[in-house]
Amino acid sequence: MHMINPTGVVLQGMDFTECYGDSVSSVAAAARSGCRKRVRRLIKRGFSVDCRDNRGWNALHEAAAAGSKECVQDILAAAGGSSRGCSAYVNSLTHEGESACHLAAQRGHLAVVRLLLEAHSNINQLTNDLSCPLYAAVDGGYKEVVELLLSKGAEVNRTHTASCWTCLHQAVYKGHCEIVHLLANVCNLEALDDHKISSLFVAAQYGRQECLEILVNAGANVSTQAADLATPLLIASQEGHQACVDYLLDHGADPNIACSHEWPQLPIHAAAEFGHISVLRRLIAVTDRACDRGNGMVSPLYVAIHSHQSKSVEMLLREGFSPDAQDCTHILGIRSPLSFALCRTSSKPYSESVGLLVAAGASLSEEDWIYALATDETDLLQLILKHRWIPRPEALTRDCSVPHHHGKAVLKLQEVRELLCVALSQVHFAARWLPLLLKAGLEPSLLLQPHMLEQADSEVLNYLLEFVNWSNLSPPSKHILDRRRAEKTWEPCPHFDSVPCLSHMCRLQVRSVLGPDLLMRTDVVQQLPVPSLLHDFLKFGDIPEASYTHSPPSPLSNRLQGYRSTHEHRHVL
Template sequence: MAALRSPQQPSSAPRRLGMDFSGCYEDSVSVVAAAARGGYRRQLRRLIRQGRRIHRADNRGWRALHEAAAAGRVGCLKEILSAAAMSAGSSATFQAYVNSSTHEGESACYLAAGRGHLNAVRLLLRASANIDQLTNDRSSPLYAAVSDGHKDVVQLLLAKGAEVNRSHTASCWTCLHQAVYQDHVDIVRILVRTADLEPRDDYKITPLFLAAQYGRRECLEVLVDAGANVNTQASDLASPLLLASQEGHLACVDFLLEHGADANLACSGDWPQLPIHAAAQFGHLGVLRRLVAVTDRACDRGEDAVSPLYLAVHGCQVASVELLLDEGFSPDGQDCTALVCQHSPLSLALERGYSEAAGMLLTAGAAVLEMEWEPVFARDDADMLKLLLDHRWLYPPRLSGDEAGRRSKTALKMEEFDDMLSVALDHLKFAASWLPLLLKAGLEPESLLDCSVCVQADGELVNFLLQFDNWSTMAPYLRAILCQRRAEETWRPLPQFDSVPDLSHLCRLRVRTVIGPDVVMRKGVVQRLPVPPRLRDFLQFNDIEMPDV
């Protein structure tokens, strides 16, 4: 609305109550409309008798009729309607004025209803106002009264025959949708007596969905008691139980389950998503615990299913991961590459760098196969490898009663170990990140010194690996490869490689063989060996520096 300007006033214009109604605002409300808005009935009557026009609209399309209705000025409204009836040449002309709209398409009845002015609405209906007249955005007087919670106006409009099931707004909501959304429980109780309980908006969402999604527990009860379907589904197959679970409304989840909601109803066309998946993804532990008890465990390992652990990891919900594992869900889930492009919950956690979730899965015994190793070695970051080595021995522990038992740390299976080496060798360019960790964890250098490494690896990396081994006993075919590289000047050996290793190096290799390479590399073990302190670092190869490869 434009700013009010000082009205032009003739010198003879009388003043009443400190206001001047003799002129018109040039680009805004007329003096007649201003009097109607303020409720100055006698001044309004005088202005009308002076011939002031009640039909004049301001820059919003508002007339005196709209001002009086919006402000609930029933006395002024009566004066305006009486004047309109006297000046109209026919009943059609009078009704056209009563139902005239602002630029937004708002009728006087709509404005009065939306503001809860019961008597004004009643007066306008007596004057044959269109009870179902729509605004530009397809709202109606009933919808406006419902939206703002005016129970008495709603009752009046329904008693006078207002259409209760009409679709309003761009999203096609009905009055029942809006009443539930606004949590006007008393109005919902009124509407369910006559309204369709299953109207659908443009996404096929019924009012029950809104009650579940927004936690309108009382509205939910009213709708269900009236007969609304608790297992209705939207266009994307979502159910009310899924939405309540997603939003964490435990009271609504409990109510829906108690009244027949199906926790195993597939809620997606892409993959069989269940409410438990939504609760796990968003970390709603109370809801998740409730759904675990009623969800078919086929979702855990079954084919063409997705374990809730995937969603818990995807949402970085560590507490959800912990709860599901405690409830017996498999840490491996099932291979869901075809459904959600993930091989296992652990591979997802490692790929995203979610160390806490990955640690829980590893502690629970998750398998570490080729797809799990891929994100560990395919980056210039050793944090995930450190995590894995904190939970897995490279080889079965050789000492009884060591820290393996205290930490429930298990050894890699043969298949897991082979997959690790295969993936590591495919990512030699990141060896500076992962190789020192593997060697400190006790990896046998011979495991890496194969043809591909001797042919492809950087010369410094080859030299580094050879220092952990007895280079004089290298396999002839590997020696031949290195001799060729030396001739081609793609590898320059360290000086000591041209002679037999010294006795100290051979001795530490023998100690590693006897005790076990992974055992020697553990500080707690080497500290207990009966050797001088200076030899302990030597036994752990701390004299060998990692090259910058």
């Protein structure tokens, strides 16, 4: 028969008489439906069993895929008398490289697989995508087919798929526990894929606890490492598979193996980063605390902050991890957990992690104070002052401090020094931060520095002077104020030309005796034998705050860079 295709080329020797519109032959169509009588009738009438459709499927492929043992028997019997012979026919492949045995195994047709193997089907024939009958049966979870193929000598350690997975990898991935049990007795337990991932690693990654137990009991290595050094414990911690984590730890998995080429990552870091709190709790108990403060290590606080996992931050701090941790500038470019949390905050209010770190006593550096003072927003400064206590003036004369005061951490001498340095460099924001600092108990005389007196707005300067005895300022300070008055850059309050009244002198004395911290931040004034009407006065509540009128500040990154490049320390203490 000659046919001409649309291009005009003559096609010779191709018999299309046995094809329907969908290109399936008569026998194949009958086999697909499992109609044995029709298959026999067609074969008897001389219809071909080897005619292929556009997928390369013949009648045997259709019968095997349909699971029709009787049709397979009849088709094989008919093929045995053909010129090709039964052995060649039973191993014929589709365009995808699939044998009839593969199609039957893929669908769990046990009797058909047995029949095809008896007809000498190649048990290890690979498809175009590197599958085989055993891999197909494993993937489908057909235990009896797997048992049959194993009993007939199917190769168990070959790699399949582009990722080089073995049948054991796939069985674990699919969670077919009974098949994993079968394979664990005959497979190489330490076979690795192209990323050096073992089957046990796959079990930990996908939370296949029962499969994990089978592999561990069979002798698989619980601390195997992938190409990137990740361990099963790390991946289980990352994915939050609590039962797998517990089982691995109970069976010898080491939580202190470094799991990254780039930095010493541990399973505890993975749990903290992804917020798996119950897993994190278990790992805290068994992880070497050297990761918290040790040189060359990275505290898990850093990764928890990076991923905005405030619950992880809270647990780590509660369990004794340091809010300061180690300086990771050389490893990750990060100086401290607090500085990292501040720079990770993209919008106000500041992240919960910032509050947790401040409350836990994280040390405040000059750069941290920039975030609090070099802005027209006061939320961070209020947060700091909520959890930290400004020490009394006498404590600032020596390099020591009370660790806690009224249940709150006390600012260290160095922290106060850096606070003042930043404050004096950010005088144009003083209308915002000055009232908060004075009401928190900062000694006002510490701010009576030349730079403050020269640069402060008129209202800010007046507010500051209301907290001191303006009549006994030092000669240099009076000289600056006199000059500013003459230049009309400062308009003092009218009463500054007079000696302070007795009531003001009394409250200055009360402040001095009680300490500005107790007076301003506690209810001690309510306990004094004075009329209640004086309580607000004694706490300087009658002084109006300066108004803030500056234009919006430049981006914080610019202010930080400018501070780093131009700031010189002022000796304020």
